[in-house]
Amino acid sequence: MIEFTSVSKTFPDGTQAVEDFSLVLPSRTTTVFVGSSGCGKTTLLRMVNRMVEPTSGSIAIDDADIASRNPVELRRSIGYVMQHAGLLPHRKVIDNVATVLLLNGVPKKEAHRRSAEMMEIVGLDPSLAGRYPSQLSGGQQQRVGVARGLVTDPNILLMDEPFGAVDPIVRAELQQELLRLQRDLDKTIVFVTHDIDEAFLLGDQVVILQKGGRIAQVGSPADILAKPANDFVRNFVGLDRGKRTLRIQQHEGRSIVVDETGKATGVLAE
């Protein structure tokens, strides 16, 4: 469990990124911070592994305040996947995956064995182990990033717009892959995105943020769709534009689901 208590962050240039933010992120679930740029979502994420220090307030992991933890140790205990994969260009794929193991002093052979296993779990061909990151496609690099984040089997995985820079087809593939991984691994995932569809797809708990890290609404995707808290949320999730409005039409004896404009999008299961 990750708990934010009255967390604020003002950057040295005076920008107030987060103001009095409090929230509990339950263990073994995916919490998605979603909002437009400047809403403080990445700042919130980076405070969990002390990449950003809060100006006031506290963050606790399983009731232990992280301010008392050594930042380097803390970061090694938390998986982190970032937008541009952030791989080390001068290390081979297998060494990139093994990064944290090697930092923790796991013998190289053992580290490589575990990394090879993790590569398989995230769907990377073993033949890529000896390549350098620049020889991989964007989607493959992102998978390496995920493998690196998971290789130490951390309880917490932080993901900062991890699929933002890949094309839509690969993104959809990676999203499904993450859902599958999460079913098996049961991590506490904190996921940041500006894409509400991605948030609804991946999140057990979705946190819609307004400027300054103010929470517009927290809830499951169904909660939010059923009871949007205000006009900001209605607009953000697309309820006001009819984007989420589906209707059923009878056609050839089947119930066809159509969207606001009457385009068929699916068939109702009988």
Add this chain to the structure above:
Amino acid sequence: MTWFLDNFAYVWELTVKHLVLSVIPLVVGFVVALPIGWFASRHRRLRGSVLSVGSLIYTIPSLPLFLVLPSIMGTKILDPLNVIVALSLYAAAVMVRSASDAFDSVPAEVLDASKATGFSEARSFFRVQLPLAGPVLLAGLRVVSVSTVSLVSIGALVGVSSLGSLFTDGSRRDFGTEIIIGIIGVVLIALVLDTLLVLAARLLMPWRSVVRSSGRSV
């Protein structure tokens, strides 16, 4: 040609001296410049002043420096140490700028990623920043190497023997062959050192050749 064959042992001896007088300053300059360049790259506000000091040192003419150093260091005027110290200073002065640029060239997102995955400051320097600064450091080293090899010759004017002695001797005796042999020797040393640097870089930075040959696929 006859002069060269007759004096081969002498020319070889001068070549070895020249090489030693070039390599030591190159290594010392590099090692001294590395932390200073890193510091300059990290502290944007001090960067300007640090680099200006470097340029300033480099503008001191070499001959007076050779002559002044003995009184500062208490060495004898003929001591090769004077030349070594002076050339180390020049090498460091030029290398500081390269080193600073080299550390600037390390992508910010890679630094951020390495910090986020739990590299300590020291590990990040040796395992991430130094290797990634490698290509620009190499470019700087190659320039410094050539300039140092040519500057060593000037030491001959204050009596520190190197291939430069062939220039002073040749011009005093008005003997062109000796000067030409000296020039060829200096050029060869510069070429050999440059080749060694490039080969060492290829060994130490295997990822670069891969990057260049494969291109980036998306």
